Amino acid sequence: MSGIINLISEYSPRLAILPILALMNVIITFIIHFVNSKKILKFLPSLIIGIGALIIGIYSVTIFNSPMGLNTAWIAIFLGATSLIGICFGFIIDLAMSIRKNMGLGNKSTGKRGRIFNKQKVLKAKRKRYKEKDNE
Numbered sequence: 001m002s003g004i005i006n007l008i009s010e011y012s013p014r015l016a017i018l019p020i021l022a023l024m025n026v027i028i029t030f031i032i033h034f035v036n037s038k039k040i041l042k043f044l045p046s047l048i049i050g051i052g053a054l055i056i057g058i059y060s061v062t063i064f065n066s067p068m069g070l071n072t073a074w075i076a077i078f079l080g081a082t083s084l085i086g087i088c089f090g091f092i093i094d095l096a097m098s099i100r101k102n103m104g105l106g107n108k109s110t111g112k113r114g115r116i117f118n119k120q121k122v123l124k125a126k127r128k129r130y131k132e133k134d135n136e
Contacts, residue, residue: 020077025049025086033093044095046086053079 008015025046033042057076063069 014074020083021078021082022085025082026089029086029089030093032126033090039094042090043087046090049079052081053077053083101111 028045029042032045036042053076056072056079060069060072060076064073
């Protein structure tokens with residue numbers, strides 16, 4: 001256990017880069033989603049980062065025994081993790097937008113007292129109807 005703690009404390013500056021890269025990728029994905037109406041464009045930065053991570057990963061495997069091989073492997077792992085986070089965030093955005101669209105909240109207009117109403121369809125609760133028994 002102390003060996004793991006020592007490794008984390010030794011490489012903590014390198015480990016601090018991953019959340020920063022992931023946050024940058026999430027912000028870029030979020031901005032691209034609202035700027036463009038095409039679905040696939042929000043995945044483009046993550047796919048480019050993922051392809052770059054794959055290329056760097058293959059290169060690092062070929063030179064793994066050299067002193068620079070381990071550093072390039074770290075870079076490939078960080079970029080690959082960032083790419084996966086961006087792709088997952090893009091899928092989460094798609095899921096949220098499809099749920100909003102299916103629930104009828106896509107076109108919002110504010111009504112009285114700040115309520116939000118849908119112009120096309122208003123959902124109302126149905127009354128329970130009980131059948132009357134014939135007494136014969």
